[in-house]
Amino acid sequence: MYGELSKVPSLRPVMPQGAMYMMVEIRVDHFHDINSDKDFVEKLISEQSVFPLPADMFGAPNYMRLVLTVPEDILMEACSRISQFCLEHSVEKPPKRSCP
Numbered sequence: 489m490y491g492e493l494s495k496v497p498s499l500r501p502v503m504p505q506g507a508m509y510m511m512v513e514i515r516v517d518h519f520h521d522i523n524s525d526k527d528f529v530e531k532l533i534s535e536q537s538v539f540p541l542p543a544d545m546f547g548a549p550n551y552m553r554l555v556l557t558v559p560e561d562i563l564m565e566a567c568s569r570i571s572q573f574c575l576e577h578s579v580e581k582p583p584k585r586s587c588p
Contacts, residue, residue, distance in 0.1 A: 489556065492567040498574045510554045511543060519577045525550050531577070536569040 489510060493501040498518035502511045514528050522528045525542040529552055532538050543551035556563065 489563050489567055496571050496574050508557050511551050514550050516550055518579055520579050525552055532573050536573045538566045538569045
């Protein structure tokens with residue numbers, strides 16, 4: 489999960505040190521319509537059905553907390569959905585490909 493989320497420019501995961509969760513920094517300045525961890529989490533739940541916790545409640549604003557105690561296939565699907573969500577809300581959208 490760490491490796492997959494490390495590839496997303498708008499996120500910065502923190503390698504877990506034996507914990508059952510991972511903290512991930514949300515670079516809110518990389519999004520056109522997200523202003524906080526709570527905003528990110530609410531939209532992620534609504535649009536992608538991925539349910540992290542906003543880490544502001546743990547004293548870490550603009551981070552989310554992801555639980556790692558689910559099967560690996562579910563974690564990888566969650567990573568894919570988080571990545572897609574970040575692309576859709578990114579300030580810099582990837583260029584659309586035109587058909588020849």
